[in-house]
Amino acid sequence: MQTTLRIHTRGAGLTEFTPxxxxxxxxxxxxxxxxxxxxxxxxxxxxxxxxxxxxxxxDLRAFFDRMVPDANDPAMRYLTxxxxxxxxxxxxxxxxxLPVSLNVPIAGGALALGTWQGLYxxxxxxxxxxxxxxxxxx
Amino acid sequence: MQTTLRIHTRGAGLTEFTPxxxxxxxxxxxxxxxxxxxxxxxxxxxxxxxxxxxxxxxDLRAFFDRMVPDANDPAMRYLTxxxxxxxxxxxxxxxxxLPVSLNVPIAGGALALGTWQGLYxxxxxxxxxxxxxxxxxx
Amino acid sequence: MQTTLRIHTRGAGLTEFTPxxxxxxxxxxxxxxxxxxxxxxxxxxxxxxxxxxxxxxxDLRAFFDRMVPDANDPAMRYLTxxxxxxxxxxxxxxxxxLPVSLNVPIAGGALALGTWQGLYxxxxxxxxxxxxxxxxxx
Numbered sequence: 001m002q003t004t005l006r007i008h009t010r011g012a013g014l015t016e017f018t019p020x021x022x023x024x025x026x027x028x029x030x031x032x033x034x035x036x037x038x039x040x041x042x043x044x045x046x047x048x049x050x051x052x053x054x055x056x057x058x059d060l061r062a063f064f065d066r067m068v069p070d071a072n073d074p075a076m077r078y079l080t081x082x083x084x085x086x087x088x089x090x091x092x093x094x095x096x097x098l099p100v101s102l103n104v105p106i107a108g109g110a111l112a113l114g115t116w117q118g119l120y121x122x123x124x125x126x127x128x129x130x131x132x133x134x135x136x137x138x
Numbered sequence: 139m140q141t142t143l144r145i146h147t148r149g150a151g152l153t154e155f156t157p158x159x160x161x162x163x164x165x166x167x168x169x170x171x172x173x174x175x176x177x178x179x180x181x182x183x184x185x186x187x188x189x190x191x192x193x194x195x196x197d198l199r200a201f202f203d204r205m206v207p208d209a210n211d212p213a214m215r216y217l218t219x220x221x222x223x224x225x226x227x228x229x230x231x232x233x234x235x236l237p238v239s240l241n242v243p244i245a246g247g248a249l250a251l252g253t254w255q256g257l258y259x260x261x262x263x264x265x266x267x268x269x270x271x272x273x274x275x276x
Numbered sequence: 277m278q279t280t281l282r283i284h285t286r287g288a289g290l291t292e293f294t295p296x297x298x299x300x301x302x303x304x305x306x307x308x309x310x311x312x313x314x315x316x317x318x319x320x321x322x323x324x325x326x327x328x329x330x331x332x333x334x335d336l337r338a339f340f341d342r343m344v345p346d347a348n349d350p351a352m353r354y355l356t357x358x359x360x361x362x363x364x365x366x367x368x369x370x371x372x373x374l375p376v377s378l379n380v381p382i383a384g385g386a387l388a389l390g391t392w393q394g395l396y397x398x399x400x401x402x403x404x405x406x407x408x409x410x411x412x413x414x
Contacts (some may be wrong), residue, residue, distance in 0.1 A: 040390030114178030193357035252316030
Protein backbone atom coordinates (compact mmCIF):
# COMPACT_ATOMS: atom_id res chain seq x y z
CA MET A 1 0.00 0.00 0.00
CA GLN A 2 1.29 3.43 -0.94
CA THR A 3 -0.26 6.84 -0.40
CA THR A 4 0.74 10.50 -0.25
CA LEU A 5 0.06 12.62 2.84
CA ARG A 6 -0.15 16.38 2.51
CA ILE A 7 1.27 18.25 5.50
CA HIS A 8 0.59 21.97 5.83
CA THR A 9 3.38 23.91 7.53
CA ARG A 10 3.15 27.40 9.01
CA GLY A 11 6.68 28.39 8.03
CA ALA A 12 9.95 27.26 9.64
CA GLY A 13 9.56 24.75 12.48
CA LEU A 14 8.32 21.26 13.33
CA THR A 15 4.82 19.90 12.63
CA GLU A 16 3.92 16.53 14.13
CA PHE A 17 2.02 14.08 11.91
CA THR A 18 2.26 10.83 13.91
CA PRO A 19 -1.56 10.41 14.11
CA UNK A 20 -1.95 10.59 10.30
CA UNK A 21 0.59 7.78 9.77
CA UNK A 22 -0.74 5.77 12.71
CA UNK A 23 -4.26 5.95 11.19
CA UNK A 24 -2.95 4.74 7.81
CA UNK A 25 -1.17 1.82 9.45
CA UNK A 26 -4.26 0.86 11.47
CA UNK A 27 -6.40 0.88 8.32
CA UNK A 28 -4.04 -0.74 5.82
CA UNK A 29 -1.02 -2.13 7.70
CA UNK A 30 -2.42 -5.21 9.44
CA UNK A 31 -0.03 -7.45 7.48
CA UNK A 32 2.78 -4.90 7.11
CA UNK A 33 6.10 -4.92 9.00
CA UNK A 34 7.56 -1.59 7.87
CA UNK A 35 6.36 1.95 7.07
CA UNK A 36 8.74 3.74 4.71
CA UNK A 37 8.36 7.55 4.60
CA UNK A 38 9.79 9.82 1.92
CA UNK A 39 9.44 13.60 1.58
CA UNK A 40 9.35 14.85 -2.04
CA UNK A 41 11.12 18.17 -1.39
CA UNK A 42 14.67 19.50 -0.91
CA UNK A 43 13.90 22.33 1.52
CA UNK A 44 12.20 20.46 4.39
CA UNK A 45 12.93 17.22 6.27
CA UNK A 46 11.42 14.31 8.13
CA UNK A 47 12.42 13.89 11.76
CA UNK A 48 11.70 11.55 14.65
CA UNK A 49 12.01 13.37 17.95
CA UNK A 50 10.65 13.65 21.47
CA UNK A 51 7.02 14.72 21.48
CA UNK A 52 6.56 15.14 25.25
CA UNK A 53 8.10 18.58 25.94
CA UNK A 54 7.52 21.23 23.22
CA UNK A 55 10.80 22.92 24.32
CA UNK A 56 12.66 20.14 22.48
CA UNK A 57 11.21 21.27 19.12
CA UNK A 58 11.99 24.92 19.87
CA ASP A 59 15.58 24.08 20.89
CA LEU A 60 16.07 21.92 17.80
CA ARG A 61 14.99 24.77 15.57
CA ALA A 62 17.24 27.20 17.48
CA PHE A 63 20.23 24.88 17.05
CA PHE A 64 19.78 24.39 13.29
CA ASP A 65 19.18 28.13 12.74
CA ARG A 66 22.57 28.77 14.41
CA MET A 67 24.29 25.92 12.55
CA VAL A 68 22.99 27.21 9.18
CA PRO A 69 22.20 30.95 9.46
CA ASP A 70 20.27 32.84 6.78
CA ALA A 71 22.24 33.90 3.70
CA ASN A 72 22.15 37.51 4.99
CA ASP A 73 24.49 36.51 7.81
CA PRO A 74 28.11 37.60 7.11
CA ALA A 75 29.27 34.01 7.84
CA MET A 76 27.22 32.76 4.86
CA ARG A 77 28.60 35.26 2.33
CA TYR A 78 30.03 32.38 0.26
CA LEU A 79 26.56 31.07 -0.73
CA THR A 80 25.74 31.65 -4.41
CA UNK A 81 22.27 30.04 -4.81
CA UNK A 82 20.01 32.90 -3.65
CA UNK A 83 17.20 32.85 -6.22
CA UNK A 84 14.38 32.53 -3.68
CA UNK A 85 15.77 34.70 -0.89
CA UNK A 86 18.01 34.40 2.18
CA UNK A 87 16.26 31.24 3.46
CA UNK A 88 16.66 29.37 0.13
CA UNK A 89 20.13 27.76 0.25
CA UNK A 90 20.14 27.37 4.08
CA UNK A 91 16.94 25.31 3.64
CA UNK A 92 18.73 23.00 1.17
CA UNK A 93 21.65 22.60 3.58
CA UNK A 94 19.36 21.69 6.49
CA UNK A 95 17.57 19.25 4.15
CA UNK A 96 20.95 17.58 3.47
CA UNK A 97 21.76 17.20 7.18
CA LEU A 98 18.31 15.95 8.27
CA PRO A 99 16.43 12.87 6.89
CA VAL A 100 14.60 12.79 3.54
CA SER A 101 13.55 9.14 4.13
CA LEU A 102 12.78 7.17 7.31
CA ASN A 103 11.68 3.63 8.08
CA VAL A 104 9.54 2.80 11.08
CA PRO A 105 8.80 -0.82 12.00
CA ILE A 106 5.17 -1.94 12.29
CA ALA A 107 4.24 -4.50 14.95
CA GLY A 108 0.72 -5.81 15.62
CA GLY A 109 -0.81 -3.35 13.15
CA ALA A 110 0.69 -0.24 14.77
CA LEU A 111 3.85 1.87 14.41
CA ALA A 112 6.52 0.47 16.77
CA LEU A 113 7.73 3.88 17.95
CA GLY A 114 9.50 4.34 21.28
CA THR A 115 7.54 5.87 24.17
CA TRP A 116 8.66 9.45 23.46
CA GLN A 117 9.05 9.31 19.69
CA GLY A 118 6.90 11.38 17.33
CA LEU A 119 7.04 11.82 13.54
CA TYR A 120 7.68 15.41 12.41
CA UNK A 121 7.82 17.41 9.22
CA UNK A 122 10.62 19.96 9.72
CA UNK A 123 9.93 22.99 7.49
CA UNK A 124 13.09 24.96 6.64
CA UNK A 125 11.52 27.74 4.53
CA UNK A 126 10.14 30.90 6.19
CA UNK A 127 6.80 30.79 4.33
CA UNK A 128 4.03 28.20 4.90
CA UNK A 129 4.06 25.28 2.43
CA UNK A 130 2.07 22.19 1.55
CA UNK A 131 4.52 19.27 1.73
CA UNK A 132 4.05 15.79 0.27
CA UNK A 133 5.16 12.71 2.20
CA UNK A 134 4.89 9.35 0.41
CA UNK A 135 4.10 6.50 2.83
CA UNK A 136 4.76 2.94 1.62
CA UNK A 137 3.66 0.00 3.80
CA UNK A 138 5.65 -3.21 3.26
CA MET B 139 10.92 -11.57 10.66
CA GLN B 140 11.12 -8.85 13.28
CA THR B 141 12.93 -8.79 16.59
CA THR B 142 14.27 -6.32 19.17
CA LEU B 143 17.94 -6.24 20.12
CA ARG B 144 18.97 -4.76 23.47
CA ILE B 145 22.29 -2.91 23.35
CA HIS B 146 23.95 -1.94 26.62
CA THR B 147 25.98 1.27 26.44
CA ARG B 148 28.60 2.47 28.92
CA GLY B 149 27.74 6.14 28.55
CA ALA B 150 28.55 8.46 25.63
CA GLY B 151 30.35 6.80 22.73
CA LEU B 152 30.02 4.09 20.07
CA THR B 153 29.20 0.42 20.71
CA GLU B 154 29.52 -1.98 17.77
CA PHE B 155 26.76 -4.58 17.31
CA THR B 156 27.48 -5.92 13.81
CA PRO B 157 27.85 -9.54 15.06
CA UNK B 158 24.40 -9.52 16.71
CA UNK B 159 22.70 -8.41 13.47
CA UNK B 160 24.87 -10.72 11.34
CA UNK B 161 23.82 -13.67 13.53
CA UNK B 162 20.12 -12.76 13.16
CA UNK B 163 20.49 -12.56 9.37
CA UNK B 164 22.29 -15.90 9.21
CA UNK B 165 19.58 -17.58 11.27
CA UNK B 166 16.46 -15.95 9.75
CA UNK B 167 17.48 -14.01 6.63
CA UNK B 168 18.15 -16.74 4.07
CA UNK B 169 15.33 -15.42 1.86
CA UNK B 170 15.63 -11.76 2.89
CA UNK B 171 17.08 -8.93 0.79
CA UNK B 172 17.07 -6.09 3.34
CA UNK B 173 17.65 -5.56 7.05
CA UNK B 174 15.87 -2.46 8.35
CA UNK B 175 17.12 -1.14 11.71
CA UNK B 176 15.29 1.35 13.92
CA UNK B 177 16.31 2.70 17.33
CA UNK B 178 13.38 3.44 19.67
CA UNK B 179 14.97 6.42 21.43
CA UNK B 180 15.58 10.14 20.83
CA UNK B 181 18.91 10.51 22.67
CA UNK B 182 21.07 7.93 20.86
CA UNK B 183 21.63 7.03 17.18
CA UNK B 184 22.49 4.26 14.76
CA UNK B 185 25.66 4.69 12.71
CA UNK B 186 27.60 2.79 10.07
CA UNK B 187 31.30 3.60 10.30
CA UNK B 188 34.80 2.21 9.89
CA UNK B 189 35.49 -0.58 12.37
CA UNK B 190 39.19 -1.11 11.58
CA UNK B 191 40.91 1.72 13.54
CA UNK B 192 39.32 2.55 16.95
CA UNK B 193 40.67 6.14 16.56
CA UNK B 194 37.82 6.75 14.08
CA UNK B 195 35.20 6.22 16.81
CA UNK B 196 37.11 8.44 19.25
CA ASP B 197 37.46 11.22 16.64
CA LEU B 198 33.76 10.97 15.70
CA ARG B 199 32.78 11.42 19.33
CA ALA B 200 35.22 14.33 19.70
CA PHE B 201 33.74 16.05 16.63
CA PHE B 202 30.11 15.73 17.73
CA ASP B 203 30.95 16.87 21.29
CA ARG B 204 32.45 20.05 19.76
CA MET B 205 29.57 20.50 17.31
CA VAL B 206 26.98 20.16 20.12
CA PRO B 207 28.59 21.06 23.47
CA ASP B 208 26.93 20.36 26.82
CA ALA B 209 24.25 22.83 27.90
CA ASN B 210 26.71 24.22 30.50
CA ASP B 211 28.79 25.65 27.66
CA PRO B 212 28.20 29.43 27.24
CA ALA B 213 27.55 28.85 23.50
CA MET B 214 24.51 26.72 24.40
CA ARG B 215 22.91 29.24 26.76
CA TYR B 216 19.84 29.43 24.48
CA LEU B 217 18.74 25.83 25.23
CA THR B 218 15.58 25.64 27.37
CA UNK B 219 14.96 21.86 27.68
CA UNK B 220 17.24 20.98 30.61
CA UNK B 221 15.06 18.64 32.69
CA UNK B 222 17.55 15.75 32.75
CA UNK B 223 20.79 17.73 32.98
CA UNK B 224 23.36 19.38 30.68
CA UNK B 225 23.61 16.33 28.36
CA UNK B 226 19.81 16.12 27.81
CA UNK B 227 19.08 18.54 24.94
CA UNK B 228 22.51 18.07 23.26
CA UNK B 229 21.66 14.34 23.08
CA UNK B 230 18.40 15.15 21.26
CA UNK B 231 20.26 17.41 18.81
CA UNK B 232 22.86 14.72 18.04
CA UNK B 233 19.98 12.23 17.60
CA UNK B 234 18.47 14.60 15.00
CA UNK B 235 21.73 14.87 13.02
CA LEU B 236 22.61 11.15 13.10
CA PRO B 237 20.41 8.24 11.84
CA VAL B 238 17.41 6.81 13.72
CA SER B 239 16.79 4.25 10.94
CA LEU B 240 19.14 2.45 8.53
CA ASN B 241 18.71 -0.15 5.80
CA VAL B 242 21.42 -2.66 4.99
CA PRO B 243 21.08 -4.97 1.98
CA ILE B 244 21.27 -8.75 2.52
CA ALA B 245 22.95 -10.89 -0.13
CA GLY B 246 23.41 -14.66 0.06
CA GLY B 247 22.10 -14.79 3.62
CA ALA B 248 24.57 -12.22 5.00
CA LEU B 249 24.70 -8.42 5.52
CA ALA B 250 26.18 -6.83 2.37
CA LEU B 251 28.36 -4.35 4.27
CA GLY B 252 31.49 -2.82 2.72
CA THR B 253 34.89 -4.17 3.84
CA TRP B 254 35.38 -1.57 6.57
CA GLN B 255 31.77 -0.95 7.60
CA GLY B 256 30.47 -1.79 11.08
CA LEU B 257 27.07 -1.17 12.72
CA TYR B 258 27.20 1.04 15.80
CA UNK B 259 24.91 2.30 18.53
CA UNK B 260 26.02 5.87 19.26
CA UNK B 261 25.06 6.74 22.85
CA UNK B 262 24.67 10.50 23.41
CA UNK B 263 23.81 10.47 27.14
CA UNK B 264 26.57 10.47 29.79
CA UNK B 265 25.09 7.58 31.79
CA UNK B 266 24.96 3.92 30.63
CA UNK B 267 21.65 2.88 29.07
CA UNK B 268 19.90 -0.18 27.67
CA UNK B 269 18.85 0.74 24.10
CA UNK B 270 16.31 -1.09 21.94
CA UNK B 271 16.94 -1.58 18.22
CA UNK B 272 14.12 -3.15 16.17
CA UNK B 273 15.46 -5.28 13.30
CA UNK B 274 13.05 -6.14 10.46
CA UNK B 275 14.15 -8.59 7.75
CA UNK B 276 12.36 -8.16 4.40
CA MET C 277 15.92 -7.65 -7.44
CA GLN C 278 19.29 -6.48 -6.15
CA THR C 279 22.25 -5.10 -8.04
CA THR C 280 25.38 -3.02 -7.45
CA LEU C 281 25.99 0.23 -9.33
CA ARG C 282 29.55 1.52 -9.71
CA ILE C 283 29.81 5.31 -9.57
CA HIS C 284 33.07 6.95 -10.63
CA THR C 285 33.83 10.18 -8.77
CA ARG C 286 36.35 12.86 -9.78
CA GLY C 287 37.34 13.72 -6.21
CA ALA C 288 35.35 15.68 -3.62
CA GLY C 289 31.91 16.81 -4.78
CA LEU C 290 28.51 15.56 -5.94
CA THR C 291 27.91 13.18 -8.86
CA GLU C 292 24.30 12.65 -9.96
CA PHE C 293 23.22 9.09 -10.77
CA THR C 294 19.41 9.42 -10.98
CA PRO C 295 19.30 8.09 -14.60
CA UNK C 296 21.13 4.86 -13.67
CA UNK C 297 18.63 4.07 -10.87
CA UNK C 298 15.66 5.19 -12.99
CA UNK C 299 16.78 2.77 -15.76
CA UNK C 300 17.04 -0.10 -13.26
CA UNK C 301 13.56 0.62 -11.93
CA UNK C 302 12.09 0.81 -15.44
CA UNK C 303 13.67 -2.55 -16.37
CA UNK C 304 13.07 -4.50 -13.14
CA UNK C 305 10.73 -2.48 -10.89
CA UNK C 306 7.34 -2.86 -12.57
CA UNK C 307 5.97 -4.64 -9.46
CA UNK C 308 8.18 -2.87 -6.91
CA UNK C 309 7.08 -0.16 -4.45
CA UNK C 310 10.44 0.85 -2.97
CA UNK C 311 14.05 1.30 -4.07
CA UNK C 312 16.49 0.94 -1.18
CA UNK C 313 19.98 2.39 -1.79
CA UNK C 314 23.07 1.64 0.29
CA UNK C 315 26.64 2.87 -0.22
CA UNK C 316 29.34 0.37 0.87
CA UNK C 317 31.89 2.96 2.03
CA UNK C 318 32.55 5.17 5.09
CA UNK C 319 34.11 8.17 3.30
CA UNK C 320 31.34 9.13 0.85
CA UNK C 321 27.55 9.54 1.13
CA UNK C 322 24.26 9.30 -0.69
CA UNK C 323 22.23 12.49 -0.99
CA UNK C 324 18.94 13.62 -2.48
CA UNK C 325 19.12 17.26 -3.51
CA UNK C 326 17.96 19.83 -6.01
CA UNK C 327 19.24 19.05 -9.51
CA UNK C 328 18.01 22.20 -11.27
CA UNK C 329 20.66 24.82 -10.34
CA UNK C 330 24.28 23.49 -10.15
CA UNK C 331 25.04 26.28 -7.61
CA UNK C 332 23.18 24.19 -5.01
CA UNK C 333 25.76 21.38 -5.27
CA UNK C 334 28.65 23.87 -5.11
CA ASP C 335 27.16 25.59 -2.04
CA LEU C 336 26.51 22.26 -0.32
CA ARG C 337 30.13 21.26 -0.79
CA ALA C 338 31.29 24.70 0.45
CA PHE C 339 29.13 24.36 3.59
CA PHE C 340 30.36 20.88 4.52
CA ASP C 341 34.02 21.83 3.86
CA ARG C 342 33.58 24.68 6.38
CA MET C 343 31.67 22.49 8.85
CA VAL C 344 34.39 19.81 8.73
CA PRO C 345 37.71 21.38 7.59
CA ASP C 346 40.74 19.32 6.56
CA ALA C 347 42.83 17.89 9.40
CA ASN C 348 45.54 20.49 8.59
CA ASP C 349 43.20 23.21 9.86
CA PRO C 350 44.17 24.37 13.41
CA ALA C 351 40.55 23.83 14.51
CA MET C 352 40.90 20.10 13.73
CA ARG C 353 44.11 19.56 15.70
CA TYR C 354 42.30 17.08 17.97
CA LEU C 355 41.85 14.47 15.21
CA THR C 356 44.04 11.37 15.68
CA UNK C 357 43.08 9.15 12.70
CA UNK C 358 45.32 10.58 9.95
CA UNK C 359 46.64 7.44 8.22
CA UNK C 360 45.48 8.43 4.74
CA UNK C 361 46.10 12.18 4.90
CA UNK C 362 44.30 15.38 5.95
CA UNK C 363 41.06 14.45 4.10
CA UNK C 364 40.79 11.01 5.78
CA UNK C 365 39.01 11.62 9.11
CA UNK C 366 36.99 14.63 7.81
CA UNK C 367 35.59 12.27 5.14
CA UNK C 368 34.46 9.83 7.87
CA UNK C 369 32.80 12.68 9.79
CA UNK C 370 30.92 13.90 6.70
CA UNK C 371 29.90 10.28 6.04
CA UNK C 372 28.40 10.16 9.56
CA UNK C 373 26.38 13.36 9.07
CA LEU C 374 25.08 12.52 5.55
CA PRO C 375 23.09 9.39 4.53
CA VAL C 376 24.60 5.94 4.00
CA SER C 377 21.17 4.48 3.09
CA LEU C 378 18.10 5.99 1.42
CA ASN C 379 14.67 4.71 0.40
CA VAL C 380 12.81 6.11 -2.57
CA PRO C 381 9.23 5.03 -3.31
CA ILE C 382 8.41 3.52 -6.71
CA ALA C 383 5.04 4.31 -8.30
CA GLY C 384 3.88 3.10 -11.71
CA GLY C 385 7.27 1.56 -12.49
CA ALA C 386 9.25 4.79 -11.89
CA LEU C 387 11.03 6.50 -8.97
CA ALA C 388 8.52 8.77 -7.20
CA LEU C 389 10.96 11.66 -6.73
CA GLY C 390 9.78 15.24 -6.29
CA THR C 391 10.07 17.62 -9.26
CA TRP C 392 13.50 18.98 -8.25
CA GLN C 393 14.98 15.93 -6.54
CA GLY C 394 18.03 14.12 -7.90
CA LEU C 395 20.07 11.21 -6.47
CA TYR C 396 23.71 12.03 -5.78
CA UNK C 397 26.88 10.30 -4.67
CA UNK C 398 28.71 12.79 -2.44
CA UNK C 399 32.46 12.03 -2.57
CA UNK C 400 34.32 13.27 0.54
CA UNK C 401 37.87 12.19 -0.41
CA UNK C 402 40.10 14.46 -2.52
CA UNK C 403 41.10 11.71 -4.99
CA UNK C 404 38.76 10.10 -7.57
CA UNK C 405 37.21 6.79 -6.46
CA UNK C 406 35.00 4.02 -7.77
CA UNK C 407 32.07 3.75 -5.32
CA UNK C 408 29.62 0.85 -4.97
CA UNK C 409 25.92 1.49 -4.35
CA UNK C 410 23.70 -1.53 -3.72
CA UNK C 411 20.16 -1.03 -5.07
CA UNK C 412 17.43 -3.34 -3.75
CA UNK C 413 13.95 -3.20 -5.32
CA UNK C 414 11.13 -4.36 -3.02
